Each structure stands twice: as structure tokens, then as C-alpha cells.
Amino acid sequence: MSAERENIVTELRDRALALGFSSFGVTHPDSRPDLAAKLRGALDQGWHAGMDWMEETGDRRKSPASLWPDVRSIIMLGANYGPAENPLPRLAEPGLANVSVYAQGRDYHEVIKGRLKELAGLLARRTGAEVKVFVDTAPVMEKPLAEAAGLGWQGKHSVLVSREAGSWLFLGAIFTTADLPADLPHPESCGTCTRCLDVCPTDAFPAPFRLDARKCLAYYSVEHKGQIPLEFRKPMGNRVFGCDDCLAVCPWNKFARQSHDDKLAARETVKSAPLADMLALDDAAFRAFFAQTPVKRLGSARFLRNCLVAAGNSGDAAYLPAVNRLLGHSSPLVRGMAVWALRQLAGEEAEARRADLIATEQDPDVKAEWIN
Template sequence: MDSSALKSLALEIGFTDVRLCRADEAWAASQRLEEFVAQEHHGSMAWMEDTLERRKHPTAMWPDAKSAVVVGLNYGPDHDPLGILERRSEAAISVYAQNADYHDLIKKRLKRLAREFVARTGHEVKVFVDTAPLMEKPLAAKSGLGWQGKHTNLVSREHGSWLFLGVMLTAAELEPDAPETDHCGSCRACLDICPTQAFPTPYQLDARRCISYLTIEHKGPIPREFRAPMGNRIYGCDDCLAVCPWNKFAEVSAEAAFHPRPELKGPLLSELAALDDADFRQVFTASPIKRIGRDRFVRNVMIAIGNSGDASLLGVVKERLRDEAPLVRGASVWALSQLDPHTFERQRTGALETETDADVIAEWRRD
């Protein structure tokens, strides 16, 4: 199977785009990754440090890898992801997480591509979808699928910001495509829009300041300085992706699995705050959101409620003051302080409605 036939098969299987590159050549991405970890910009994602040596280069993980087949699948939204940010009593969920987990769909198709390729060539392959120590974005740039913009995410001239990536490594030597050049120019829209200033310089990300990291990867209380900038973003953040001018060429995804579920396109914060563990698991079955667990999720919801300015949500907040999860109780105290600024004064003077409220607030007010 030559490169042309392989690409045709990938498109037939349902991928939006496919490009090829060498997997056994030296690249600058390894040094950038080392610097990222050395500066502790990975935060609490210890797995990045633990797998650093294997992650630095494809051949460090699989010495026999010669070529990489990089596939992209368009998940372009049918709406402006930034519009929800003005509706403060609704929850902003990242575009990629508003329906099915992309890992499952892409891996299924990659495995089909791998089976066909092995059957026709006999060459060994390995497939990856964001769950192994492999740097997909540098490979995608090397293959010509796009380039890593100033926000470090992949940008495509044909598809803008909205491409899921998958990789098939193979021991076969395939004809590579030319790498894509950087077309960001002097634009810094993605850097300027970031609510938490998570980019120390162009092309560098400090994950510890990134709302996607804070709402998904970070397990403890949200640091105080980032709570207000989070706004109503409860799972991920699309700001730097959505503002990219190259999205003018993007198309709405043809994949029904990536179209937003109606109940996740601006759900009410009040309803999400009421989810117990069983409800959470039911609502987010087959969703990437499920992996962070109910407590972390409701923590995020309570921060969003605190930012809503909606005093009608005070009753919801007070219910969560009694939550079994300390993480949720702490976020609820902060939300209460934002919606009812005189709360702490009433706590100090013993004028709160119940002793339970007073005890919880006393426990968490220093957070």
C-alpha cells in the first residue's frame, strides 16, 4: 500500500484529513517539552514528568517506528463558543465535551485503518489517541496537517482550530508530506483573550494558569486568583481556539457524535449543582466529562455560580454548604461570599440562619 492509497483509505473510513511524516528524525519538540517540565508548567500532571523520556520522541517509546500517519477529524461547532460566556447563569462547557468522547470514535476508526494497513503490507503498527506518551501536535505539524499556533494548539488553514488528532505509528517507510509553516504572523488574538494570562510568551503555555487545566486536571480547590476569571466555564475553555482568525475557513462537523447534546448546550448552573454522584454518572455516560468525577465537576459549578451575580442562586449555594465533599463545600463558601458579600460579617456576629452554615463558613473562609 503506497501513501496515496493509505490516505484514500483513511478518508473513506471517515477521517477529515490525513498526512504522513517520518517518526525517526530528530525534532525540536523534545527540547520544548523538557523546558515545559523543568519550569513546572505542567502543574500537578505528574504523569508528564514520569513519562518524559518516553514522551520526548516517538522512537523513545517504540524504537522500530519509522513513519507516522497523522489523522484529523473535524469537530467544528455550529455556534460561537464565546457567546455562552455572556449568559452567566448557564454553564460553558468546552465544544469538544458537549457530546460523545472523541477518544472512542477516533480509536475505532484508527484500528480499522491499522487492520487494513497490516493486512495489505504486513508491517507492524501502533495507534494512539491522546492517551499515551506521544506528542501528537508536533507530529501533526511535521506532517503538514497544521502548525502549532502561539497558543500551542494545532491550527489548520482548512479547518481552523477544530481538529481532533490521532496517530498510527508504523515500521514501514512511507513517503512523507511537507511540514506546514507557521501562519500566525503578528496576530496575538489567542494570547490577548486568555482570561488568566496562561501564556508567558507566544508558543509557551503555563498549564497551572490555564482554565482547561484548572477545571479538568487540577484536583484541589481552585486557586483564589483564578476563580473570578473562570466566569461560567465549568469544563475546559475555548477562548484561545474560538478567537483564531483561521476559523473563518472552518466548517461545521459532519459527525453527529460531535454535535452538542441539547442538555449540554448552555445547561443551567442550578441544575448541575444539584447532581449527586449517580445523577452525574448518568448524565455524563460516554462523555469525557465523566472522568473528572462529580465532586470536581460540582466544585467548578459552584465557582461559576459565585461569578454569576444571580442572587436567586443563593438557595442552591446554601444546599451545597452541606455537601459531603469538602471540595464542594469550600467552593460553595466562596460562591456565597460573592453572591452575598455580607455573609462573613453575619457569621462573625452569630447572625447566620443556622449553626451548620456558620460552622461550614468558619471552616472554609480562609481558603
């Protein structure tokens, strides 16, 4: 039986690589008994910010068996999405609407899930076992499980680091009732390096291996549903979706292979999108431009909110016509950030128009932008 299970794992590993996965490993559901306490500690500290779903799903998230009691083995898979170039220099281009590397191409959930289903189907046929697949949409703690399965280790920035892909790795999981031989866990290999902690523009890491989303630009530009808090607007720079800083400085990236996965490749139109063009998108144009990318899930109002922060940070008065137009947008999220951008780019003009604009504004949060 042992040899048969080894052969099944070998077949699965080979098929995973053929499907486009760059990493494969097996672990068991009880491999990380420390997860429940770590999760509870993070939730108690409030590090999940406004992501209430993390608290609501805490009981199922704390261990794989809590999510599915019948699980006996977990196959963890990684897909390399390493960029062709370091994305950090793009932060110095104020005319660019800077989108995080992971969101420049097709939505990885769709790509990875299809591959997982094919691989899980092979496992089910070979073993008769039940299978379930997960790609970042269920209460599964993928990163520590991937570490336990030997794919890499959680770095001090909390992201999984791989010798093959550096910090650029999408993760997926197959839960199964099959009893498969486990791989050895990967040792933590960050050493004394703190580059990912030091580069963070908002000091979002209270300690190594700990991330406080209440200070994270990726959280505010992607997950947060309200106005961007005042203290984080200047640090956002031209980041309109996500933040790559802590990933991009990881020294392991220089040993990593660039991704050549066509289905996960960046779209040049998204990668190099001019901020002026993005400010001009209405809802239909936004959905068309970002079709099949993770950015589309953000919605046009929150995207324009982020773009207006970038415009306000640009110091370029050429954006004023777009800013003035968006002062009349139907969404208070957009109007509020248009007020902020106007005050950044044309302080005297903004002050001259303050009384009239406040008088016609009904939303209290937008009014509050005039006194921040």
C-alpha cells in the same frame, strides 16, 4: 516498491476520509529532533503544573522512538469538530453551565480510537507491518508530529491550526514498522496575529507558542484536583469544563468548515445546560447526564466545584438555596467552593453564619475559605 508504498498511502488516505477523518499525513519518527529539548525546557519551567504524568513519562514522550524503538513511520490523522457557532458569546450567559466545545458530545477518545484501529488494520493487512494506535492517552507529542506530517501548524496558543478545521481538530496517531513516504511539514502561518494570546483571561502564555498550565483555566477546570486557586475564580466566569477563548478567536476559523461528523456532534442538552440544573445533580444523575462525554471523567465533586464557582460569579441570589444545600456535601471540594459562592452572593448572611459553619467543619481547606 516506491509506487507500491504510494498506492498504500493513497488507499489509506481515501479510507481515512471515508471513516470521518478530515486530515491525513505521514511523517517519520526522527522528523522533529527538537522535541526532546523543548519538552525538557517546558518541564524545567514547571509549565505542566500538577500534571506529574508529563514528568514521569518524559523519557518516553521526548521522541517516538523512545516510546517504540521499532517505529519507522507515523500516520497522523485529524477529525474536525468545528462548532456551528462561535462559543464565546456563551460566556456572557451566567445562567449557563458553559462546557468547552470539545466536550459537548461523545468522548472523542472512543470515537477516534475505533476509527484508528480500523485504519491500522487495513495497513497491517496490506503490508504485514506491526501497528500501534494512540489517541491522547500515551506519551505522544501529537501536535508537533501533526505539523511535521503536514496537517497544519502549532499556533501561538500551542494548539494545532488547520486550514480546513481552524483550531478545532482532534488528533490521533498510528505508529507502524512499515516504511511509508512522508508528507512535507506545514509551515507556521500565524504571521503577526496575537489574538489567541491577547484574549486569554489569565495571561497563561509566557511567550508565543508557549503555554503555562499554572495559569490556564482549562487546566484548572479539567485537570486540577484541588480547590480552584482564588486568583482564577473570577476569571473562570461560567466556564464549568474547559476554556475555548484562545481557540475561538483564531482568524483561521472563518475559513474552516463546520464539522458534520454526527459521532462528534454536540449534545444540545450539554451545550445548553442550565447552571441551576447542574447544581442539582447528585453523583448518579451526573454520571447519567454526562454519559459517554469527556465531562464524566471529571467526577461529580470536581464538576460541582466548578459549578459553584460559576454560581459565585453570577451575582444571582437565586442560586443561594443550592449553595446552602451544598455546604453540607460530603466532598470538601464542594463544601469549600460553596463557602466561596455563599460569600460572593450573600456576604452579610455568610458573615452571620461564619462561626457556626467553621465550628462544624473538619477539613482545614474548607475552613481556610472563610479567611481568604
